[in-house]
Amino acid sequence: MQSLTNRSKIVSNKKMTFSESIYLVAILKGMFITIQHFFKKKVTLDYPKMKKPVVANYRGQHILKRDDQGAERCTACGLCAVACPAEAITMVAAERKKGEENLYREEKYASMYEINMLRCIFCGLCEEACPKEAIFLTDMIVSPDQQRDKFIYGKDILVEKMEKRYDTSKRQKHLLEK
Amino acid sequence: MEVELIFKISLVIVMFAISLGIAAYATYGERKFAAWFQDRMGPSNAGPWGLLQPLADGGKMFFKEDFIPAASEKFLFILAPCIAMLTALMTSAVIPWTTDVVVMGQILSVQVADLDIGILYVLGFVSIGVYGIMIGGWSSNNKYSLMGAVRASSQMISYELAMGLSLLAIIIMTGSLGLREIVDGQTGSFLGFLPNWNVFKQPLGFLLFLICAFAETNRAPFDLPECETELVGGYHTEYSSMKLGFFLFAEYINMFISSAVIATVYFGGYHFPYLNRMISDPNMLAAAGFAVFFAKIFFFIFLYMWVRWTLPRFRYDQLMHLGWKTLIPIAVLNLLLTGAVMILKDYI
Amino acid sequence: MSEILTYILGGISIATALLVVFSKNPVHSVLYLILTFFSIAGQYILLNAQFLFIVQVIVYSGAIMVLFLFVLMLLNLNKDTEPQKENMFKLMGVVAGGLLLVSIVGMLKGIGHINLPENPDSQIGMVKNLGLVLFSDYVVPFELSSILFLSGMVGAVLIGKKESTDIN
Numbered sequence: 001m002q003s004l005t006n007r008s009k010i011v012s013n014k015k016m017t018f019s020e021s022i023y024l025v026a027i028l029k030g031m032f033i034t035i036q037h038f039f040k041k042k043v044t045l046d047y048p049k050m051k052k053p054v055v056a057n058y059r060g061q062h063i064l065k066r067d068d069q070g071a072e073r074c075t076a077c078g079l080c081a082v083a084c085p086a087e088a089i090t091m092v093a094a095e096r097k098k099g100e101e102n103l104y105r106e107e108k109y110a111s112m113y114e115i116n117m118l119r120c121i122f123c124g125l126c127e128e129a130c131p132k133e134a135i136f137l138t139d140m141i142v143s144p145d146q147q148r149d150k151f152i153y154g155k156d157i158l159v160e161k162m163e164k165r166y167d168t169s170k171r172q173k174h175l176l177e178k
Numbered sequence: 179m180e181v182e183l184i185f186k187i188s189l190v191i192v193m194f195a196i197s198l199g200i201a202a203y204a205t206y207g208e209r210k211f212a213a214w215f216q217d218r219m220g221p222s223n224a225g226p227w228g229l230l231q232p233l234a235d236g237g238k239m240f241f242k243e244d245f246i247p248a249a250s251e252k253f254l255f256i257l258a259p260c261i262a263m264l265t266a267l268m269t270s271a272v273i274p275w276t277t278d279v280v281v282m283g284q285i286l287s288v289q290v291a292d293l294d295i296g297i298l299y300v301l302g303f304v305s306i307g308v309y310g311i312m313i314g315g316w317s318s319n320n321k322y323s324l325m326g327a328v329r330a331s332s333q334m335i336s337y338e339l340a341m342g343l344s345l346l347a348i349i350i351m352t353g354s355l356g357l358r359e360i361v362d363g364q365t366g367s368f369l370g371f372l373p374n375w376n377v378f379k380q381p382l383g384f385l386l387f388l389i390c391a392f393a394e395t396n397r398a399p400f401d402l403p404e405c406e407t408e409l410v411g412g413y414h415t416e417y418s419s420m421k422l423g424f425f426l427f428a429e430y431i432n433m434f435i436s437s438a439v440i441a442t443v444y445f446g447g448y449h450f451p452y453l454n455r456m457i458s459d460p461n462m463l464a465a466a467g468f469a470v471f472f473a474k475i476f477f478f479i480f481l482y483m484w485v486r487w488t489l490p491r492f493r494y495d496q497l498m499h500l501g502w503k504t505l506i507p508i509a510v511l512n513l514l515l516t517g518a519v520m521i522l523k524d525y526i
Numbered sequence: 527m528s529e530i531l532t533y534i535l536g537g538i539s540i541a542t543a544l545l546v547v548f549s550k551n552p553v554h555s556v557l558y559l560i561l562t563f564f565s566i567a568g569q570y571i572l573l574n575a576q577f578l579f580i581v582q583v584i585v586y587s588g589a590i591m592v593l594f595l596f597v598l599m600l601l602n603l604n605k606d607t608e609p610q611k612e613n614m615f616k617l618m619g620v621v622a623g624g625l626l627l628v629s630i631v632g633m634l635k636g637i638g639h640i641n642l643p644e645n646p647d648s649q650i651g652m653v654k655n656l657g658l659v660l661f662s663d664y665v666v667p668f669e670l671s672s673i674l675f676l677s678g679m680v681g682a683v684l685i686g687k688k689e690s691t692d693i694n
Contacts, residue, residue: 027488027489030488030489031484031485031488033488034215034484034487034488035484037214037215037216037217038211038214038215040217042213042214042217042218042219043217043218044217044218044219045219046219046222254557293576294576294577294652294653294654295576295577295579295580295653298577298580298581298584299580301580301584301588302580302583302584302588303583305583305584305587305588305589305592306583306587306588308588308592309560309592309595312592312595312596312599313557315599316553316595316599324599327599328596328599328600331592331593331595331596331599332596334592335589335592335593335596338588338589355653
């Protein structure tokens, strides 16, 4: 078979010469290689303290945006759930009562909204499907856990906190260009 | 007399502390260097640059459940790590750490015991050290532990021979078993430009001794008694908590002591060219010699780690083949050549 | 002080030597034998015979007993595999052992008083003195014993060698 990289070596069972059979040269060569790696720049990062830079449209954990008054944008239309190829999104719609205008932007809202992070493939189709600019993917990383049921994220995690707003303008620009 | 006694006792305590400290930081060094050899960062969370990692490891060891298997021989199971630790710590008694110091007008040698048998003491206590591994492996009542113990014993016996034979060549050259005499025989220069260290007179013997030292301390590429891929954990499979810690610690102390012995026997111990001409004050000279000696020791500890993260493990039959059919004949040849040269030297 | 230590070490030697015989588990027997050797090595130290001490430790405790232990661990002897000896054999063993004891006691009586070195700091056990004596006064027995070891080694190699097949 033709080799693709031209780096493969043909193995032969020929008898070793004396200098090869005492292995000392080979050992010294190997030690030279490892000591070179000793002084090389390390490829891993000190992760929680340092993070690798990511592109503007990095697709991480989702966020459900609120508008400037702090009302949830999502109207529970279900388009994101339909668009989701992994069927990770479920929701229950409810009607807005009187006095809840400051909580929900339109008459219909999602009383329950869940994303199964173990099913999610972070394709970003929900983001594209959303007509209300309510759901966005962010550069946040889904944190690891020991139990599977902890990975079903409800509204308590997904909905944006007003004191810690997430800037999606860059993503929006990118999506519009598309 | 009293000054000497107090000095010796404090020396014992200091060397004990240094042995333990170096062993603790050798575990940190091992992890850090292993990471660097593999393009990783290594431990970095405990303290600055992860410097408190040994403390964290030790604390973890103490708070782990101390488990004794029901089918084990309880007394021997507990005794084994104690033997391993005891013999490891006892070996350093004959190593001369530096030149004589002057304390309150008395000249005192910085060596716990300048025994007549010197280097044989080291060999003897290293060979006893294997009992810790053997008893631990057998009393665990586990086939992997037993395999590790059996491997450790046969490996130790095989490589002790070549080690002793390569040391004999040095003893012929020096004419003494005492480590102090061996060190002090390595002053001056050799062939005009090299320091008069035994490694330049006995390169083959040094290589043999180095290989055997790796095998005797159960370090890679000779770590068959505890090889993870075949024997789970080898002789310490059933051990947990600080008993396991003792086994691991004893390995690092052995590494430190064997590095010290290599530096003493082959690399001039605390001697360094022109050191005694530059410094005249005996205590300053002793301090400088101590620093030089430890620099050499650290180099060999680093070499141990460097080799561990470079070479793959031997296969068991290859290990026996190397020990019996290669190292011992070469060691005998080296011994005969040394003897012949020493006799011929008198006639020329 | 050293007299008390001598008696303590002697007591340990005898006690562990008896335990070698009486313990059921062969591995325990070997471990007791190691202790016996160590207590004898301790006696050498009390006589300031450092070389003899370290040779005892290296050769007997460090090498021979490791091999004993090695073989016993490999064989995995336990009560089930222990062969049951007939009473006749047991009786023969007792008689043979008793005869050995009688001859040793008789021999010790014949020697009479043993001359121990007067001062414990005697230099006779040092490497240099021992080497000089071995290679001058006792050179013939020394070399003869080395030939004995050589013949033992040759015998071991002969037994251990594979039988050459008839094809060659």
